Amino acid sequence: xxxxxxxITLAAYLLGSLxxxxxxVRQRQGLYRMGLALLWIGFGLHTLALAAAWVExxxxxxxxxxxSLDVFSWALMGAVLVVNLRLEVKILGALAGPIxxxxxxxxxxxxxxxxVKTAAFKSAWIIVHVISIMAGYGLLALTCLGxxxxxxxxxxxxxxxxxxxxxxxxxxxxxxxxNQASLLAGxxxxxxxxxSGAVYAQMALGSYWRWDPKEVWALxxxxxxxxxxxxxxxxxxxxxRGAWFSVAAFAVLVITxxxxxxxxxxxxxxxxxxGLGGPRP
Amino acid sequence: MKLQLIGLSHKTAPxxxxxxxAPPPESVPGELHxxxxxxxxxxxxxxxxxxxxxxxxxTEDNAGEAELTGWLCxxxxxxxxxxxxxxxxxxxxxxxxxxxxxxxxxxxxxxGEPQILGQIKDAxxxxxxxxxxxxxxxxxxxxxxxxxxxxxxxxxxxxxxxSISFAAxxxxxxxxxxLEGLSALVVGAxxxxxxxxxxxxxQGVSKVQVANRTLERAVDLARGWGGHAISLDELGAVxxxxxxxxxxxxxxxxxxxxxxxxxxxxxRRGRPLFFIDIAVPRDVESAVGELDGCYLYxxxxxxxxxxxxxxxxxxxxxxxxxxxxxEVVKFMSWLAGLDAVPTISALAAKAEEIRTAELARTxxxxxxxxxxxxxxxxxxxxxxxxxxxxxPIMFIKGASHNKSPDTLRQQLALVRRIFNLEENxxx
Numbered sequence: 001x002x003x004x005x006x007x008i009t010l011a012a013y014l015l016g017s018l019x020x021x022x023x024x025v026r027q028r029q030g031l032y033r034m035g036l037a038l039l040w041i042g043f044g045l046h047t048l049a050l051a052a053a054w055v056e057x058x059x060x061x062x063x064x065x066x067x068s069l070d071v072f073s074w075a076l077m078g079a080v081l082v083v084n085l086r087l088e089v090k091i092l093g094a095l096a097g098p099i100x101x102x103x104x105x106x107x108x109x110x111x112x113x114x115x116v117k118t119a120a121f122k123s124a125w126i127i128v129h130v131i132s133i134m135a136g137y138g139l140l141a142l143t144c145l146g147x148x149x150x151x152x153x154x155x156x157x158x159x160x161x162x163x164x165x166x167x168x169x170x171x172x173x174x175x176x177x178x179n180q181a182s183l184l185a186g187x188x189x190x191x192x193x194x195x196s197g198a199v200y201a202q203m204a205l206g207s208y209w210r211w212d213p214k215e216v217w218a219l220x221x222x223x224x225x226x227x228x229x230x231x232x233x234x235x236x237x238x239x240x241r242g243a244w245f246s247v248a249a250f251a252v253l254v255i256t257x258x259x260x261x262x263x264x265x266x267x268x269x270x271x272x273x274x275g276l277g278g279p280r281p
Numbered sequence: 282m283k284l285q286l287i288g289l290s291h292k293t294a295p296x297x298x299x300x301x302x303a304p305p306p307e308s309v310p311g312e313l314h315x316x317x318x319x320x321x322x323x324x325x326x327x328x329x330x331x332x333x334x335x336x337x338x339x340t341e342d343n344a345g346e347a348e349l350t351g352w353l354c355x356x357x358x359x360x361x362x363x364x365x366x367x368x369x370x371x372x373x374x375x376x377x378x379x380x381x382x383x384x385x386x387x388x389x390x391x392x393g394e395p396q397i398l399g400q401i402k403d404a405x406x407x408x409x410x411x412x413x414x415x416x417x418x419x420x421x422x423x424x425x426x427x428x429x430x431x432x433x434x435x436x437x438x439x440x441x442x443x444s445i446s447f448a449a450x451x452x453x454x455x456x457x458x459x460l461e462g463l464s465a466l467v468v469g470a471x472x473x474x475x476x477x478x479x480x481x482x483x484q485g486v487s488k489v490q491v492a493n494r495t496l497e498r499a500v501d502l503a504r505g506w507g508g509h510a511i512s513l514d515e516l517g518a519v520x521x522x523x524x525x526x527x528x529x530x531x532x533x534x535x536x537x538x539x540x541x542x543x544x545x546x547x548x549r550r551g552r553p554l555f556f557i558d559i560a561v562p563r564d565v566e567s568a569v570g571e572l573d574g575c576y577l578y579x580x581x582x583x584x585x586x587x588x589x590x591x592x593x594x595x596x597x598x599x600x601x602x603x604x605x606x607x608e609v610v611k612f613m614s615w616l617a618g619l620d621a622v623p624t625i626s627a628l629a630a631k632a633e634e635i636r637t638a639e640l641a642r643t644x645x646x647x648x649x650x651x652x653x654x655x656x657x658x659x660x661x662x663x664x665x666x667x668x669x670x671x672x673p674i675m676f677i678k679g680a681s682h683n684k685s686p687d688t689l690r691q692q693l694a695l696v697r698r699i700f701n702l703e704e705n706x707x708x
Contacts, residue, residue: 160582172457
């Protein structure tokens with residue numbers, strides 16, 4: 001069931017992305033609406049696919065790299081679609097759509113690892129931990145995208161040609177609002193994720209903090225985003241500096257997400273998740 | 282008499298070159314006197330806007346061209362040969378056509394923009410005040426105003442009213458998204474700046490402040506927009522409070538420095554600041570455009586928007602060009618007629634001179650004539666002379682309307698020789 005839904009989702013995302021790219025080139029409003037509708041349908045199917053995988057596997061489907069990429073692409077698409085409801089940034093579909101397609105494709109080719117069915121993954125704390133961290137990642141990825149768009153539009157404005165890029169990209173003001181909104185929400189969710197993780201670690205492993213590589217990187221990432229929020233709100237680092245910051249911070253986030261999960265040994269790494277015990281009685 | 286036009290515009294010269302040629306308004310009369318003092322130059326008008334600097338001169342035949350170029354290029358703070366390579370020179374009908382096209386806004390950066398006619402009117406007024414226009418340029422400039430009016434009323438060239446202000450609004454929208462509730466600062470007063478402000482206000486800009494060299498004018502303008510006036514000394518402080526700055530002063534040096542802009546951005550906590558500099562020479566240091574959070578567009582940068590609009594106006598422009606061509610022919614024939622005037626008046630004067638001399642002699646000999654008879658004799662001689670010179674005069678007039686300038690010159694010379702008229706006899 002979940003596999004079928006996975007492929008239908010991929011098809012909807014692919015079609016939605018292609019139509020959004022068509023909108024990017026031709027600038028027809030009809031294409032924009034059609035692309036957006038398809039991405040929404042894809043997102044609905046994606047949600048269903050993940051729910052089905054959860055039911056089938058019995059645990060939260062985020063125990064392998066394959067599943068994590070799947071959830072990450074869901075989070076990114078969700079962030080884009082929800083933020084787009086308030087701040088219409090029409091170009092995002094053409095940008096985030098293909099990224100989600102690639103993430104899903106990557107997830108599809110990765111080996112299937114049997115779900116870890118330990119009691120740990122059934123705890124409410126860890127469900128909150130994983131979901132809020134992943135949603136936070138999605139939003140912060142959007143901040144990074146917004147930053148890239150900001151830098152591109154800034155450059156287009158300074159080139160003074162009023163060319164195709166200038167016309168297609170949204171205004172700096174709107175991109176700045178996008179960055180601020182996604183940064184605030186992403187940071188909030190990441191904070192909730194870290195706290196719930198720590199609480200769970202206390203319950204399951206007996207200590208809030210164990211200097212696991214992923215924990216350390218997550219802390220670094222969190223501090224970076226905290227600094228970014230501070231400089232933006234207090235010192236007025238909007239503009240180019242803020243945009244560069246969001247790109248750099250996201251690079252660190254990727255290290256935390258993939259690097260610490262794959263390359264560094266620790267109980268957060270995907271290979272050792274099986275060894276994780278349930279909460280102590 | 283010959284017409285010469287020499288100058289440069291946004292089409293031939295970059296802003297840097299135009300900047301150093303544009304004279305401050307108060308020095309224009311002096312420049313005009315200097316031009317008319319050049320050998321061979323009789324009349325002159327100087328048009329100087331932010332997009333062009335042009336000198337129109339009526340000169341004696343084949344005189345003045347080198348002198349005019351020399352005058353325009355030297356002592357401008359740039360190498361004369363550098364300026365010379367950006368110049369265009371028109372003579373005779375080409376000069377008239379160019380002037381008509383400029384005044385009709387066919388040569389403008391924004392084709393159809395209405396300000397150029399007013400600027401040429403100002404230039405003409407300055408020249409008449411300085412006393413550097415006479416028969417030819419008076420007639421030409423009045424004709425120019427008529428042509429511009431005709432183009433405006435008979436074509437739809439000014440219809441779309443796209444201009445600098447349109448570009449400014451587009452740009453502002455790409456920076457601020459919505460202009461609702463933003464505030465603008467106008468530095469220096471000018472027609473173009475006023476237009477830009479009105480466009481911005483129509484898009485939602487709600488607060489306007491005006492800074493001007495003369496506070497009176499600033500207060501006047503500010504009242505019209507429901508804003509308030511500030512003095513130029515307050516510029517630095519006010520920059521931190523506004524979102525859009527429109528600069529258009531006639532100041533020879535930059536009013537807004539990079540240092541001021543940097544402080545303003547800091548005060549604004551990173552909210553961007555948009556500078557529209559429509560002054561020539563520029564009012565905002567170009568380094569401002571590189572600062573984080575500052576976007577600077579000068580008059581040349583605004584051209585790009587205009588390009589997109591050009592296509593739709595091609596048809597209207599074609600119609601306008603026809604009107605211009607028609608009017609050029611009319612004016613040139615008048616000008617050619619002007620060349621014949623001295624010959625005609627010399628011929629008439631000579632005939633009258635002979636008549637009065639001969640009549641006086643005859644009356645002396647015939648002393649017994651009654652006053653009535655003397656009057657009849659006077660009438661007789663007048664009629665004789667009039668009928669005799671009528672055909673030659675008609676011949677000259679016909680030639681002046683229908684023949685090329687060279688043929689006309691030859692025929693005038695022939696008439697002068699036949700009737701033994703002195704060279705340069707009267708004007």
